[in-house]
Amino acid sequence: MIDKINKENSLGRETLPFPVDWVRTQPRKVEDILSGLSVEEQVRTILGLDPYLQQNLLMLSEKAVEVTRSLPVEEIYNLIKEVGKEDSLLVLSMASPDQLQYIFDLEWWQGDKFQPKRALDWIVLLDQCQDPETLEWFLSEDFDQKVVLLQAFFKVYKKDEMTDSYEGVEGLEHFSPDGVYDIFFKVENSKEIRKLLLLLYEKDQRLLHDLLEAVIWYPVTLTVERAYQWRMNRTSERGIPEFQEAMGIYSRLDPETLKLKLPSLQEFPVSRFRLSPRYPLAHLDETLFFTQCLAILENENRLETLRWELVCLANKVIVADGLDLSSMDIRHR
Template identity: 30%
Template sequence: MSELSTQWLRSERASLAKARGRRKLDVILDSRQPEALVASLPAEDLFFAIQEIGLADSAPIVRLATPEQFRLFVDLDAWKGDEIDPEKVLLWLRLARGPEDEEYRARLAGLDLEVLELLLRGIVRVFDLEEDGEPPDELEGTIEHTAEGRFVLVYPSEGAEYAAARRLIQDLYAEDPFRAGRLLYAVRWELESELNETAWRWRNARLADLGFPSPQEAASLYAKVDPSAPLPAPGAPPDEPPGFFLASLESGTLLDRALGLLPDEARDELQLQLVAVMNASFVADRVDVSDSDAVRAQAQAVRATIELGLSQLAGDEPVRASTLLAGASLKHLFQVGFTCTLELSWKAQRLVRELPLRLAANGAFLPDAPDGDALETLLRRRPRYHGGLDGPGARAEVRAFATHDEILRAGAALDRIEALGLSLKAAGLEPARAAASVIEAWGDAGISRARFGELFVTAAAREASGLDFAFASLPASMLDEAARAAFDDDARLRPAFRQGAIAALERAAGAIEAPVRAAAEAALDRLEAEVGPQLLAEGRLDPRFAAPWIVPA
């Protein structure tokens, strides 16, 4: 390939990386050499582009694809688990048929015979005249004899399947009569389970060459490693040309800056390593690769986890990071990053086991947002970071951990959660009794609403009304008295109520740490902000709208 064509292909791939949705189709078709561009692209990247564009609009690209690329489209999209999906195969065949029969037949010939046999088996009934003899007279449907006279084919009387199957068999005979006869013989005599197993095996072997491992091997991606151990050498990357999909995810992160310091050849090799890690994650996490949004989200999570591993070992220094990348296994960097999140997850699991951090299995975690939400995301099968930990006003998005600072913020949240859990335990919180009280007041849905803030301010209102400081509801008959005790004439919380509430929590728990005091003060601020305006406007509270106080309606 000439230097000029190499530069042209890099430029076209960069344009594809920037394009979104149907604009990708325009980039390809407006190229000066669309067929050469498509042939130069990794089949996997092309498949993702087709899914992003939409199958209905992607026929022009499918008809430019090589037979090998087309076969991968079917490998990726036409299987449900370990069984072929005939409707998807027919869809791809319809997309592949263009005005040039020769090109279509080349794509058809590139598919495994077993895939076509399984497709036809569900549509056409085949009689082998040499071994079956003449078929019965009462057959229903459209009946045809094959050109060599050996088979009788019985199609459905009408419909899209009839037309598709009939044309497919005609195409097969036009391309290679001997191969077509073998196919019909297999449709008639081979066991469906054996055909499916053979097709499945061929398909998986091809995907393995592209970095899609077996489920057992893919699971090793999430293995715990020793971050301080020497980095292993990288394995062989997939034998693929450079692509454009991963470039669409670049956002100026440490990984991007470090890659940018490497020569083109080293960067291309690392991108192929990244493809292998991404594909392993698709298998391990059972990502539907035909779902473009799910694919992009998973790819971003993989990059973030590698980024985390890189930052753990290189800090925020691009030069050091690029030196490390030059001889590193990206799979190992991913495992280093994932191990950091595992340590947080294990602590979160321990806290939930040992401390009263929710009222019921289906209830919300008691720490108020964002800590309670962060606890939930840390307990996921793949621990995630909650954006609310970034600070006031931050987007509460859930994303993969990407930086050491995020690890530190999540660790600090767990420290606050532990302090709160210890205080609740010392204060005698009985989750089952508190849950019953919440359900009595707010119904079953209340379990997902009641957190520390609601329990604490309600316990404080109980004490201010002459009841005990307890994690239970406030009787509706005591609501007016509680409001008078808590709020002044301007609907602001009385300083004495604030001080008394904190003091009551300290007495119940023995002592409270600074994070617990801060959580209690924040809960009192929310009480004033949510109840005060209603009290000022109406002069009294309606039990139905007295939250965060837990009051039976």
């Protein structure tokens, strides 16, 4: 079955082991067919399809969580961007912490600037998912990123000689999760943040206290810089380079580079089953010479590598042009 799916869906075209209209007209039959496929077979089937169809198939799968978490993070991000984050809550609720981390690394930053409004919008959205998923992501996030996030949302004081100044809190909403730390919200929409803090208090009081102490004592600018460096480390591992490296795409081509050994699949980001994102090739014009060349390529590893190369190439152009990686207009160009 895997070989059949590979062959038919090699360029990300919409090919399924059942008529596509069955998803709408005979969903029970689709469920039965999907239940007979392994997780890997379902992932290979879903990759590269129209994002709305991808979401519908995930909703019909008995192994939806495992299949979702086995998809490349880039494919999940593309699905959510195309369908819309408000309309893809089910996928968000099933996404792994690593997948959510990738999404937030792209959505919460513009260049080296942290975007608190965007972050708050996503926190509000996550609140509509199940609590364990929200907390699972928050517990996995790096410490500096947590501090940057919380410093953007509230001030913290406590009644001791070092931290009892309570400056600039007039008119701010007050909340205390434990009767020790006094939190004053700088944002109007505090319900979801309050809920997140209470969940964290129930799960890991030590971590919550460490975070609140860090909100008090960590210098904001330095903490943002550290969080940004951690973010850059993560995104570079997913083929998103720093600006200086990305600018190399506009440098003069050295003929000697044509003699270099072709990159291997092992050099690119890892996903379960070592599958690459399909969305860059999903809607290629079949009359293009490039598309025709891909169609006759028989080496599956080379094809997987080419897909990754195209993803990394697109990322490099976006970064070099100083554009927003999360912009739908930019992604559609």
